[in-house]
Amino acid sequence: MTEFILATANPHKAHEIGLVLSGVGIGVVARPAQVDDVEETSDTLEGNALLKARAICAATGRAAIADDTGLFVEALGGRPGVRSARYAGAEATDAENVKKLLSELSELGVVDRSARFRTVIAVAYPDGSSTLVEGDLRGWIVDEPRGQRGFGYDPVFATDELGGRTLGEVSIEEKNGVSHRARALVALAQRLVA
DSSP states (O other): OEEEEEOOOOHHHHHHHHHHHHTTTEEEEOOOTTSOOOOOOOSSHHHHHHHHHHHHHHHHSSOEEEEEEEEEEGGGTTOEETTGGGTTOTTOOHHHHHHHHHHHHHHHTOSOOEEEEEEEEEEEOTTSOEEEEEEEEEEEEOSSOOOSOSSTTGGGEEOGGGTTOBGGGSOHHHHHHHOHHHHHHHHHHHHHHO
16 A cells, blocks of 8 residues: 655544545555644645645655645635635634635625635655646635535535535535545546556
8 A cells, every 4th residue: 555644734634635545545644743834835736735745755754745725716816825724814713714705705795706626735755756736626605604514614615516515514425525635636546556
């Protein structure tokens, strides 16, 4: 079995990544506790994913996998984008980020709430090589949070692929059937076994 060190310390992301990759025979190992978070200083998802994967690979001497995800809202010129996790501030909670997003859309009186989630996954190897893949999911931002599942912007992101339900209203299995992260992971798995 191929095995990677996870760069993320986010338990939700780690769980999703582990579920999808284990289904194709790829194992993941939690980031060692003594390895610090990697600061996301790039202005692109690709750059941040590579920064994190390379840093964890360098710290552990093992192949590492990292992702960076952004929510891109048409009416906001693509914001929150690469700053999605820090949209309402460096230490913002998911609820604070969602509140800021909904407030901005409300203030604009936006009718078209089209949005997409985009995930970029990077794998870095000890020999210095790396791989990038991506996945996306199109949908829209609802007026108020719906559902208690998921994390981040899941309760306000709805898609036709789930019958108009938000990612916060569906099971992890349903989410992993359509999500941006799952699509990127499937692309990665296909590349690794090719």
